[in-house]
Amino acid sequence: xxxxxxxxxxxxxxxxxxxxxxxxxxxxxxxxxxxxxxxxxxxxxxxxxxxxxxxxxxxxxxxxxxxxxxxxxxxxxxxxxxxxxxxxxxxxxxxxxxxxxxxxxxxxxxxxxxxxxxxxxxxxxxxxxxxxxxxxxxxxxxxxxxxxxxxxxxxxxxxxxxxxxxxxxxxxxxxxxxxxxxxxxxxxxxxxxxxxxxxxxxxxxxxxxxxxxxxxxxxxxxxxxxxxxxxxxxxxxxxxxxxxxxxxxxxxxxxxxxxxxxxxxxxxxxxxxxxxxxxxxxxxxxxxxxxxxxxxxxxxxxxxxxxxxxxxxxxxxxxxxxxxxxxxxxxxxxxxxxxxxxxxxxxxxxxxxxxxxxxxxxxxxxxxxxxxxxxxxxxxxxxxxxxxxxxxxxxxxxxxxxxxxxxxxxxxxxxxx
Amino acid sequence: xxxxxxxxxxxxxxxxxxxxxxxxxxxxxxxxxxxxxxxxxxxxxxxxxxxxxxxxxxxxxxxxxxxxxxxxxxxxxxxxxxxxxxxxxxxxxxxxxxxxxxxx
Numbered sequence: 155x156x157x158x159x160x161x162x163x164x165x166x167x168x169x170x171x172x173x174x175x176x177x178x179x180x181x182x183x184x185x186x187x188x189x190x191x192x193x194x195x196x197x198x199x200x201x202x203x204x205x206x207x208x209x210x211x212x213x214x215x216x217x218x219x220x221x222x223x224x225x226x227x228x229x230x231x232x233x234x235x236x237x238x239x240x241x242x243x244x245x246x247x248x249x250x251x252x253x254x255x256x257x258x259x260x261x262x263x264x265x266x267x268x269x270x271x272x273x274x275x276x277x278x279x280x281x282x283x284x285x286x287x288x289x290x291x292x293x294x295x296x297x298x299x300x301x302x303x304x305x306x307x308x309x310x311x312x313x314x315x316x317x318x319x320x321x322x323x324x325x326x327x328x329x330x331x332x333x334x335x336x337x338x339x340x341x342x343x344x345x346x347x348x349x350x351x352x353x354x355x356x357x358x359x360x361x362x363x364x365x366x367x368x369x370x371x372x373x374x375x376x377x378x379x380x381x382x383x384x385x386x387x388x389x390x391x392x393x394x395x396x397x398x399x400x401x402x403x404x405x406x407x408x409x410x411x412x413x414x415x416x417x418x419x420x421x422x423x424x425x426x427x428x429x430x431x432x433x434x435x436x437x438x439x440x441x442x443x444x445x446x447x448x449x450x451x452x453x454x455x456x457x458x459x460x461x462x463x464x465x466x467x468x469x470x471x472x473x474x475x476x477x478x479x480x481x482x483x484x485x486x487x488x489x490x491x492x493x494x495x496x497x498x499x500x501x502x503x504x505x506x507x508x509x510x511x512x513x514x515x516x517x518x519x520x521x522x523x524x525x526x527x528x529x530x531x532x533x534x535x536x537x538x539x540x541x542x543x544x545x546x547x548x549x550x551x552x553x554x555x556x557x558x559x560x561x562x563x564x565x566x567x568x569x570x571x
Numbered sequence: 572x573x574x575x576x577x578x579x580x581x582x583x584x585x586x587x588x589x590x591x592x593x594x595x596x597x598x599x600x601x602x603x604x605x606x607x608x609x610x611x612x613x614x615x616x617x618x619x620x621x622x623x624x625x626x627x628x629x630x631x632x633x634x635x636x637x638x639x640x641x642x643x644x645x646x647x648x649x650x651x652x653x654x655x656x657x658x659x660x661x662x663x664x665x666x667x668x669x670x671x672x673x674x675x
Contacts, residue, residue, distance in 0.1 A: 310637065348657065374657055376636060376647065390636075390651045420641045425630075449672050 162258035163189035166443025166457040172547035175222040203289035235415040257441040263404040270380030301338030302398030314452040321490040328492025342370040353506035423447040429480040450483035484556040488533035496529035502556040511560035596667025633663040633671040
């Protein structure tokens, strides 16, 4: 029996074992998934919790129910990986040997990394919505917040679901407006990036959306600490931004066992070949999903598309053949705009998000970079598809590789390309 | 692709003036690039630049503020003093490395 161990039973790990267990010859492979918790969270749903659109029951399911019966699920903490002995050591002393290892333990918000964040104001006037507990606590805080300064803050990039903080700001604007509390509130969006978003056209479009909503934008803000006594954010270049309510996205880091194993970069993410997700250091180790260091969004769509490429390649790799598929960095994000509208971003390593139309059966075509109600409905519909199709490895009507069909290429970009 | 003449050499640069090929870079060029963004290089700058060049060779990436701090031992506060406002971007520019990737 050959052994495959998958660390992490989230979106990427679950898709890997569902797809591989159907393709690998039965009886020849022993597949184990290791995760620390019994619950699988639909992480994109956290965004909606503070506004009362979703609650815990909408976004939490039992992890085991999404894994094939033939796959063993071990609920345990990982102590470290020993790539030389090809072993995973669990904190309870168990050793799991592997022939191949897939690392898919994602990234987690780390408020402990910023001085002052976990002080007396944590979950009192400082909240995160990248955990279910944080999102639920923030819902209570928003309900009782009367007036003042709300600051939406990104501590450091990269973060998972990069548009989520912008979506939070848009939803907050719309939520407060409907409750007739928007006039008593200022909203400031604080980012270490030099604009609202990363790549130029999307950054300009999203920056414009902040402007029309009267949301202030503070850029190039690299956070040194939070002054919890004066309730303000302090940057390394000594700017201060006061808040009454801070909604922060803490530093996102991979799990600490990766650092202990010598497998992580500065943020405990695993260096891989961007085309194949194979570790650059160890030929038996792949990293998929948020925990890899590939230069595209840390997002469920990227996990999905890169897992499809991985499965194709893995079947070749274990036969000793060269891997023939190549991941292009395709990401596809539905960005909530508030007022029951959303925009769609579709891009890859080489092509930035462009305006135009996105072909998709039944609902489509969807409008790229343009606020529409259909985009919003598609985003909400995705939650059901996530549980019923995506995790189980059933086909979705979106191509693995990015398509240029329907996209408008600005003339100056077309010339430069 | 635009070209520019710096310190007597013609080099390929991108639309923001970053060198296309890190191998075109030299110590003379660094001083010229730094002067263009209002920085006069002293020993402290050079320590950072040499770390960035070495780290790029090892990782293939321009160092971030975090990388400078954890692997290079240069505290962010100090880095901001040496290369004000946008330190990682300015360092990459002067060191002839690609603009740090905006992580999407």
